[in-house]
Amino acid sequence: MAGAEDWSPELAEIAEREAMAAEMGGPERVKRQKDGGKLTVRERIAGLLDPGSFHEIGGLSGHAEYDEQNRLTKLTPSSFVLGRGRIDGRPVVVGGNDFTVRASGPDPAAGKKSIAAERLALELKVPLIRLIDGFGGSVRTQDALGRTYIPDNPGWEHMVANLGQVPVVALGLGTIAGIHAARLIASHYSVMVRGKSHMFMAGPPVMARLGQTFTKEELGGADLQAKAGACDAVAETEEEAFALARRFLSYLPASVHELPEQTAPSDQPDRRDDWLLSAIPRNRRKAYDARRIVRALVDRDSFFEIGAAFGGSMITGLARFDGWPVALMASNPMVYGGGWTAEASQKVSRFVDFANVFHLPVITLVDIPGFVIGLEAEMAGTVRHGGRALTAIYQSQVPWCSVILRKSFGVAGAGHTDHSRVQYRFAWPSADWGSMPVEGGVEAAYRAEIEAAPDREAKRQEIEDRLNAVRSPLRSAEHFLIEEMIDPRDTRRLLCEFANLTAKLRRPGPVSFGVRP
Amino acid sequence: MAELTVRAEFAGIVLSVSVEAGRVVEADQELLVIESMKTEIPVGSPKAGRVTGIRVSEGQTVEERQPLVVLET
Numbered sequence: 001m002a003g004a005e006d007w008s009p010e011l012a013e014i015a016e017r018e019a020m021a022a023e024m025g026g027p028e029r030v031k032r033q034k035d036g037g038k039l040t041v042r043e044r045i046a047g048l049l050d051p052g053s054f055h056e057i058g059g060l061s062g063h064a065e066y067d068e069q070n071r072l073t074k075l076t077p078s079s080f081v082l083g084r085g086r087i088d089g090r091p092v093v094v095g096g097n098d099f100t101v102r103a104s105g106p107d108p109a110a111g112k113k114s115i116a117a118e119r120l121a122l123e124l125k126v127p128l129i130r131l132i133d134g135f136g137g138s139v140r141t142q143d144a145l146g147r148t149y150i151p152d153n154p155g156w157e158h159m160v161a162n163l164g165q166v167p168v169v170a171l172g173l174g175t176i177a178g179i180h181a182a183r184l185i186a187s188h189y190s191v192m193v194r195g196k197s198h199m200f201m202a203g204p205p206v207m208a209r210l211g212q213t214f215t216k217e218e219l220g221g222a223d224l225q226a227k228a229g230a231c232d233a234v235a236e237t238e239e240e241a242f243a244l245a246r247r248f249l250s251y252l253p254a255s256v257h258e259l260p261e262q263t264a265p266s267d268q269p270d271r272r273d274d275w276l277l278s279a280i281p282r283n284r285r286k287a288y289d290a291r292r293i294v295r296a297l298v299d300r301d302s303f304f305e306i307g308a309a310f311g312g313s314m315i316t317g318l319a320r321f322d323g324w325p326v327a328l329m330a331s332n333p334m335v336y337g338g339g340w341t342a343e344a345s346q347k348v349s350r351f352v353d354f355a356n357v358f359h360l361p362v363i364t365l366v367d368i369p370g371f372v373i374g375l376e377a378e379m380a381g382t383v384r385h386g387g388r389a390l391t392a393i394y395q396s397q398v399p400w401c402s403v404i405l406r407k408s409f410g411v412a413g414a415g416h417t418d419h420s421r422v423q424y425r426f427a428w429p430s431a432d433w434g435s436m437p438v439e440g441g442v443e444a445a446y447r448a449e450i451e452a453a454p455d456r457e458a459k460r461q462e463i464e465d466r467l468n469a470v471r472s473p474l475r476s477a478e479h480f481l482i483e484e485m486i487d488p489r490d491t492r493r494l495l496c497e498f499a500n501l502t503a504k505l506r507r508p509g510p511v512s513f514g515v516r517p
Numbered sequence: 518m519a520e521l522t523v524r525a526e527f528a529g530i531v532l533s534v535s536v537e538a539g540r541v542v543e544a545d546q547e548l549l550v551i552e553s554m555k556t557e558i559p560v561g562s563p564k565a566g567r568v569t570g571i572r573v574s575e576g577q578t579v580e581e582r583q584p585l586v587v588l589e590t
């Protein structure tokens with residue numbers, strides 16, 4: 001029995017304040033959020049984390065109102081909810097905007113809590129999940145302050161630090177703009193919800209004043225932003241976004257100070273799929289389903305694609321081989337024949353940096369006809385972005401394995417590996433490489449000879465036949481230009497061996513620079 | 518009934534058109550073939566529906582995002 005001398009009254013007041021905070025922005029605003037088909041921030045946290053694992057920090061912060069006797073009459077919680085929790089049993093930090101509270105009064109704690117979330121994840125060396133639902137600045141601030149200010153991006157330094165230290169997942173769950181849009185992209189993996197979340201630098205009302213009318217969906221819908229590469233995935237529901245976040249984190253260490261862990265192998269390392277022998281068409285002009293090949297090679301159901309809607313000629317994602325997490329890239333001949341565009345190059349740069357930061361060995365399945373050519377490609381700065389991707393590949397220090405499925409041509413084709421390292425490399429019998437494909441290169445290289453011939457077409461054909469006769473990859477193998485020519489059905493066994501052999505070569509710790517989003 | 522415009526995901530030359538207006542198509546059914554970077558790439562229907570318009574013809578150069586086929590889904 002608590003006596004009169006103890007602190008029960010204060011505990012009761014704490015409980016009372018917590019109960020008020022749990023009301024968020026009040027029933028009306030909560031209803032508006034729900035009517036918009038959205039979850040509240042507390043429902044989001046509960047949906048993301050292991051059940052019952054949320055431990056709130058700063059739950060008493062908010063805007064308090066008192067009567068004349070200085071008794072609390074109302075506590076509107078801060079618009080940012082922060083805490084620790086667990087995902088698949090592993091500790092994480094989570095922070096989310098409470099849109100129901102926004103604009104209901106001064107909220108100095110919100111920004112501090114947002115920064116505290118960043119710092120806490122960094123300090124504890126655990127993943128951070130941002131649940132984002134808010135706009136950026138407003139000129140109303142100027143009215144309230146009676147002055148203006150040079151803008152800074154509060155907490156950006158911590159976000160930059162986190163990109164090189166702990167996994168950061170950002171879920172865009174409402175209409176987000178300004179600093180919140182920047183918080184979304186400053187992550188290793190971001191998700192928006194189709195039809196429910198929108199992102200822009202300035203929204204439809206601002207654009208309308210410029211004489212351009214857009215709906216939110218037209219200006220910044222999830223599919224638009226995924227296609228633009230500004231977010232990495234589109235979910236149908238918030239629940240799916242939480243599931244994606246959990247799955248992404250399952251491949252990663254808690255921080256760069258640890259290594260990605262092997263899970264109990266769920267698949268036979270020596271499984272051979274017979275159809276792989278016919279996966280690449282004998283006709284070099286025909287495209288094929290690269291994702292089907294990826295799925296056949298990795299541990300069953302372990303492929304987790306990232307950025308599917310952007311830079312489509314390269315497929316990137318996380319996967320497991322004999323339980324070991326790896327960063328997997330594959331050329332996609334269904335888009336530009338697998339040619340590297342400016343966008344695909346950007347995707348590769350960011351993905352390789354990400355793999356390097358989290359000590360994920362890279363496996364790349366290569367069918368690269370070169371950089372995409374033409375006026376549009378030149379105007380997109382393809383060579384700049386491509387050169388940057390090659391640089392990221394040469395700066396990476398993680399174990400690297402290339403499997404050449406078909407083409408490897410020119411500067412982009414060479415970018416399947418850092419050639420100065422010991423090559424852990426295989427080629428399928430369908431391999432076809434060189435400085436450029438014979439079909440396109442003959443006219444340019446033999447112009448004078450062809451023009452001087454009485455029958456130009458016959459001459460061109462003669463040269464092409466001569467070059468095709470020495471095109472076999474086995475001629476390269478004679479000169480040890482390719483390390484191993486393999487039966488495609490053995491690929492999985494060899495990649496599992498690679499994952500096991502190189503696991504102990506991975507080194508924990510921060511690398512010299514983090515991911516630039 | 519919703520109208521859905523299938524757009525080019527990559528630039529290239531239309532090699533062949535596999536459907537005509539009025540055709541009912543399944544999801545993933547080939548609508549046309551575009552040649553890009555010396556590869557013949559089939560463009561499949563994103564959804565089941567009925568073709569209501571073809572916006573390109575054989576031999577035509579297409580740019581990224583250019584409308585190819587209009588579907589009623």
